[in-house]
């Protein structure tokens with residue numbers, strides 16, 4: 001059983017899909033590890049650290065030759081996988097809806113592509129869930145990015161020269177990233193409020209010491225769809241939400257938006273007119289900018305200024321914390337593959353529930369139900 005770890009090829013991607021820690025653990029399971037030279041450099045992991053852990057550090061072609069499982073953070077360019085043996089697994093964040101042509105190419109190459117972001121949100125798969133581990137770091141980093149752009153302090157400070165008032169932070173979308181954003185902003189001493197379409201989040205907001213801001217008494221109010229994800233809301237709800245947000249947002253210094261709907265463009269939560277009501281020097285961080293954006297005017301990869309308000313649209317926020325993001329991503333991959341390790345066969349054998357959820361391609365075809373709908 002040979003496992004190949006690739007150097008990421010996407011622009012700005014600094015993470016790596018295995019660390020010396022997970023390399024050692026795979027070797028203990030009986031696997032042979034081949035790491036592409038330089039794979040960990042941007043995540044502060046030297047080639048020598050992989051060698052010390054027992055991996056061979058080699059060029060890409062040597063890593064891929066005879067590999068049974070290929071690990072990546074993002075899906076590699078299919079053209080760079082020439083020579084991979086048919087039936088090899090590719091386990092990575094494959095962005096199946098956004099990179100459909102690549103999925104087809106993996107199928108054509110006979111690769112069994114496993115999309116880690118399709119891991120079901122069930123208790124036993126929590127330790128395998130890249131969306132959670134990476135979103136958690138994004139939520140944290142979003143607050144630090146906001147603090148970095150903000151020309152004022154977060155906590156209230158009473159000094160001999162006078163008092164600095166606490167920043168008001170509003171978090172929109174209270175999933176994994178939003179919860180961490182609330183917690184981080186609170187730790188920095190901000191006054192925090194938050195909203196979501198799922199009413200179950202109210203308790204969570206309160207438990208973190210923040211104030212829930214919710215639309216009440218409107219038809220179609222329960223925004224919880226299958227698997228705990230949000231659904232698209234009724235027109236009546238959206239109008240009520242826009243009104244509530246308008247009143248609230250004008251009083252905020254920092255807004256962090258994280259709202260996503262699986263398989264759909266991100267919902268638009270803040271219009272340009274609403275941005276204009278915020279005071280100059282305020283900061284908005286749009287974590288959904290790569291999925292279409294929650295904020296009108298947000299630009300992927302840029303910090304733009306609209307009406308004196310900075311709108312931060314960093315791409316690939318987890319990659320901005322490459323060392324920790326790689327450590328958690330790598331553990332997710334190890335937890336996934338080791339949970340299904342069949343000692344007799346010396347390789348993982350997936351069960352139906354998780355296998356069918358994550359498997360995109362097999363035997364030359366696209367087989368995933370979410371892609372065939």
Ligand code: NAD
Pocket residue numbers: 120121122123125126129131132135172173174175176177178195196197198227228229230231233258259260261262267269
């Ligand atoms: P997500 O990234 O899909 O979306 C972020 C948040 O945006 C969600 O809370 C969503 O409700 C919210 N949102 C969507 N549209 C909105 C709108 N118009 N206005 C305001 N908010 C809006 O969410 P996520 O972080 O992936 O979490 C989704 C669910 O999965 C949650 O219920 C979470 O608790 C659950 N979860 C379960 C597990 C597990 O059991 N393994 C792991 C992680 C998350």
